[in-house]
Amino acid sequence: MKVRNWAVLFFIFDWITAIFSWFLFFYLRKTFIEKQEFELEINFYLGIVFIPLGWLFFYALQGTYYETRRMFRLRILNMTFLSSLAGSILIFFALLLDDAVRGYQDYYQSFLLLYGIHFISSVSVRLILTSFLVSTVRKKGQGFKTLIVGGNEKAIEIYQELINLPKNVNEFVGYVNINGVDHFLKDFIPNLGKVIDLEEVLKKFEIEEVIIAIESSDHDRIKDILVRIDDGKTKIKVLPDMYVILSGSVKMTNIYGALLIEITSDPMPYWQKAIKRVMDVVFSFSAIILLIPFYIFSAIAVKLSSPGPILFLQDRVGLNGLQFKIIKFRTMFMNSEAAGPQLSSSNDPRITNIGRFMRKTRLDEFPQFINVLLGDMSLVGPRPERQFYIDQIVKIEPQYLHLNRVRPGITSWGQVKYGYAENVEQMLQRMKFDLIYLKNRSLALDIKIMFYTIIIVVKAKGK
Secondary structure: OOHHHHHHHHHHHHHHHHHHHHHHHHHHHHHHHOOOOOOOOHHHHHHHHHHHHHHHHHHHHHOOOOOHHHOOHHHHHHHHHHHHHHHHHHHHHHHHOOOOOOOHHHHHHHHHHHHHHHHHHHHHHHHHHHHHHHHHHOOOOOOEEEEEEOOOHHHHHHHHHHHOOOOOOEEEEEEEEOOOOOOHHHHOOOEEEEHHHHHHHHHHOOOOEEEEOOOOOOHHHHHHHHHHHOOOOOEEEEOOOHHHHHHOOOOOOOOOOOOOEEOOOOOOOHHHHHHHHHHHHHHHHHHHHHOHHHHHHHHHHHHHHOOOOOEEEEEEEOHHHOEEEEEEEOOEOOOOOOOOOOOOOOOOOOEOHHHHHHHHHOHHHOOHHHHHHHOOOEEEOOOOOOHHHHHHHHHHOHHHHHHHHOOOEEEOHHHHHHOOOOOHHHHHHHHHHHHHHHHHOOHHHHHHHHHHHHHHHHHOOOO
16 A cells, blocks of 8 residues: 555544544533533534544644654554643633533543543554554565665675564665675675665665665765765664664664664654744744835835845755745845856945845845745745855765755854855855754754844844
8 A cells, every 4th residue: 555545544534533532522421421411512513523623633743644654553652642632631621611510520521531532542443553554564565665775794684684573664675785896685685786876776766765784983985875865755774883872872663673773864853844834834924014114114225225126036945956036135236246156245345235234134034034935945944055056065065965855944053153154164164053953953943043043133243
């Protein structure tokens, strides 16, 4: 069964169990707690329609319908427990607290009844589905398409260990060789090429997992491979060295699993990603409305500062390497890049007087709230660059390409630290902070970065 079909199946059964749970709760509450005759009233019908939608929203925030094929029983049990508790509390305070009752005991009984019915019915169906899903994934030809990078004895050890596991979920497609000499693995699985063929192999065979079968102490080689294959979607695993093992960085979720480290491309939970996008849209829409006076002031100021358009549109590279038009208030004289792309400096003569003030206060960035609404950008994320400069940066530090896995932002940790970069060297310095942000991003960190950005705007200390 395809990944999408599993998600649809979970979605349908979650909806059915949510309807059943509300019906049973409504009936038992009326007959056993309130001691009334059960009647189909308006509140019942409203609940049947909207309550299940609320549960589905909760589940979607948790990421239940994202990578459903990687679900396992303990995870689904934990997710259902948390969502049932949070959802029941919300429904209780929103819909049940105002009801007339004989005593507080009725409140306690209503809440426990609501939570108990929903949790038991939902988790029972979900565990059955998950068990069927897990057994399907373990069947030959149904596992995760896996590629091994490396063909030496170490690669054979990992391969044999995994295929001999009683609960193996890897379907080995083949391997790519590293050094061009060792091909011990060719007797077990096909050789699909060399490291230079990685991107083509991943795409052609729709690889879902990559196991890098070289020692983790070989940092330079691993870094080069990760830069090429880490797209934020493919699961990547490497061998742990003794230092990593002793430091406690190896996390196991399956007692039958091999000793491998899974590279975490994005530490932000799915529910935080969903909330982040909602915050982007709500905040940007509100900002556009509230900042209309600033837009009018800025537009007039730019128009009076020098001949030319008010807005400045420029191609930037965003999510997944796709280009978009970034929108800014123009801060330079026209034809400032007649000789080709140039970065601005502190005393750049191309910047107008009003443009210098707007850069310090970040007023020139305000139109980018439109980019956020369009989905090109986020409030917080690595600053988008032009392809001309990305090509230069990548020659020195290929890891820069990792930044294209997330939406670029109006502000970033690197922007707070460095402001506008004046040369490629400063871009590289700013990149370090953006890479750290990428590996540690969370809603709390986003809020902190936005707070410091507001301080820069208010104090006009932007660079």
